[in-house]
Amino acid sequence: METKEEWKSRVGFLMAAIGSAIGLGNIWRFSYLCYKNGGGAFLIPYLVALFTAGIPLLILEYGIGHRFRGSAVLSFRKIGKKWEWIGWWPSIFAVLGIAFYYTVILAWCLDYIWYSLTLKWGSNPSAFFFHQHLNLSKGFWNLGHPSTIIFTALIVIWILNWFIELRGIQRGIELACKIFIPLLVVLITILVIRGVTLPGSGKGIAWYLKPDFSHLTNPRVWLDAYGQIFFSLSIAMATMIAYASYLPKKADVTGNALITAFANSGFSLFAGFAVFSTLGFISVQQNLPPSEVVKSGFGLAFVAYPQAISAMPFGARAFGVIFFTALVIAGLSSSISMIEGLVASLIDKFQWKRRRIIHVITLLGLLVGVVYTTGSGYYFLDLIDHFISSYSLILVGLFEAVVVGWVYKASNLREEINQISNIKIGRWWDFMIKYFIPIVLTVIFVFSLKADFVQKYGNYPLAAILFVGIGSVVVTFIIGFFFYKSKWKKSGELLH
Ligand code: PHE
Numbered sequence: 001m002e003t004k005e006e007w008k009s010r011v012g013f014l015m016a017a018i019g020s021a022i023g024l025g026n027i028w029r030f031s032y033l034c035y036k037n038g039g040g041a042f043l044i045p046y047l048v049a050l051f052t053a054g055i056p057l058l059i060l061e062y063g064i065g066h067r068f069r070g071s072a073v074l075s076f077r078k079i080g081k082k083w084e085w086i087g088w089w090p091s092i093f094a095v096l097g098i099a100f101y102y103t104v105i106l107a108w109c110l111d112y113i114w115y116s117l118t119l120k121w122g123s124n125p126s127a128f129f130f131h132q133h134l135n136l137s138k139g140f141w142n143l144g145h146p147s148t149i150i151f152t153a154l155i156v157i158w159i160l161n162w163f164i165e166l167r168g169i170q171r172g173i174e175l176a177c178k179i180f181i182p183l184l185v186v187l188i189t190i191l192v193i194r195g196v197t198l199p200g201s202g203k204g205i206a207w208y209l210k211p212d213f214s215h216l217t218n219p220r221v222w223l224d225a226y227g228q229i230f231f232s233l234s235i236a237m238a239t240m241i242a243y244a245s246y247l248p249k250k251a252d253v254t255g256n257a258l259i260t261a262f263a264n265s266g267f268s269l270f271a272g273f274a275v276f277s278t279l280g281f282i283s284v285q286q287n288l289p290p291s292e293v294v295k296s297g298f299g300l301a302f303v304a305y306p307q308a309i310s311a312m313p314f315g316a317r318a319f320g321v322i323f324f325t326a327l328v329i330a331g332l333s334s335s336i337s338m339i340e341g342l343v344a345s346l347i348d349k350f351q352w353k354r355r356r357i358i359h360v361i362t363l364l365g366l367l368v369g370v371v372y373t374t375g376s377g378y379y380f381l382d383l384i385d386h387f388i389s390s391y392s393l394i395l396v397g398l399f400e401a402v403v404v405g406w407v408y409k410a411s412n413l414r415e416e417i418n419q420i421s422n423i424k425i426g427r428w429w430d431f432m433i434k435y436f437i438p439i440v441l442t443v444i445f446v447f448s449l450k451a452d453f454v455q456k457y458g459n460y461p462l463a464a465i466l467f468v469g470i471g472s473v474v475v476t477f478i479i480g481f482f483f484y485k486s487k488w489k490k491s492g493e494l495l496h
Pocket of ligand 1: 337
């Protein structure tokens with residue numbers, strides 16, 4: 001049996017957890033959501049979501065991972081034989097569902113570091129991104145052929161993931177994140193300074209933060225806030241449970257959760273200045289209204305930002321390289337964490353060798369990745385992203401709260417956490433876990449489902465939506481069921 005690895009230091013654990021939390025979502029999603037949902041006023045639902053769901057669930061995940069010294073699968077198995085599947089679901093989804101497309105976006109970022117050297121996108125970054133880079137096909141079912149440049153970059157991204165993961169907890173994840181996080185902060189600081197000193201930056205920052213409280217009555221705004229907090233804190237994806245299982249016996253669980261959460265949100269807010277000051281600059285340069293410049297997700301990183309880079313008065317190429325390098329670094333520390341959730345679960349149950357598991361995941365990632373590099377890869381990616389981040393995360397969070405809150409009992413876990421933590425949590429936490437979070441998540445689930453039925457997401461053909469939506473659930477279910485039904489290699493007492 002392999003001995004359980006541990007983090008070398010508290011700072012090392014925090015760097016890894018913050019590295020998991022800070023990812024693509026913080027740089028391009030948060031600031032766009034602020035803009036769309038009432039600017040500074042959006043911070044109200046965002047902070048409410050952070051305190052009522054994000055932090056309580058993060059404390060729960062750190063709490064059980066640490067308490068049972070186990071991956072998601074082992075932790076839930078120890079709560080009760082029949083709950084083990086709650087661990088398999090997110091472990092598998094985080095890799096098959098998220099990591100396999102997340103790495104493709106990282107591959108695009110890597111290509112864009114290369115393109116930055118010659119400002120290859122020219123005067124029409126949008127046409128360049130969709131036609132030349134993605135070679136987007138006419139429709140979902142029209143695959144076209146795989147792209148060599150994207151696939152080459154994908155190989156590099158997977159080699160990096162493979163290498164870091166292979167080296168294990170201390171020498172791999174911890175060491176990489178101890179380098180990545182400070183570097184990321186330096187790069188983003190450079191981008192913020194560059195952004196706010198550009199002409200027109202004030203206008204962009206005003207779009208970003210000007211409060212408009214009338215949005216707060218719109219339920220959609222609240223759904224966005226909760227969704228963002230979930231994805232951004234990497235909760236309900238097996239990751240944080242696995243990371244907490246490598247903590248030493250004495251660990252300040254609550255303190256760690258608070259530090260992770262505040263660092264993550266602080267980073268989002270800070271990165272927003274870099275993004276929006278730069279968007280203000282292009283709007284003034286090209287005399288465009290905000291609706292033309294401010295785009296969400298991919299549009300922001302691969303269309304609007306390149307446009308701004310080309311217009312910069314000096315150092316355009318360098319700023320392009322810095323921006324896309326920051327994205328790659330932020331994303332790599334997240335993708336390794338998604339993989340670790342599954343690796344930890346497989347090692348716990350089957351005692352398989354870390355090395356072998358990583359080889360298989362890497363090969364599968366490359367294989368599945370081929371689909372995403374084809375002409376309709378973008379459509380697949382967009383649909384998967386939409387369904388998994390809106391449904392899977394929410395359902396898993398819901399089950400976690402119910403099982404820990406009612407079966408294991410929130411008050412038991414709270415007492416255990418309080419014994420080792422510097423900050424003591426009160427009964428309010430039990431209330432959040434047992435009642436508030438399950439209710440809020442159910443409401444969000446129903447609302448999102450309704451919205452998707454009413455306005456078919458992204459105008460995709462219904463068959464495509466069903467194919468991706470049902471297909472991903474069925475595949476996860478089959479694999480999860482198989483693992484769940486297989487025999488434990490651990491001896492009986494270790495399971496109790
Ligand atoms: N939190 C990461 C981001 O914001 C994504 C992530 C999701 C990481 C799930 C791990 C697990 O980009």
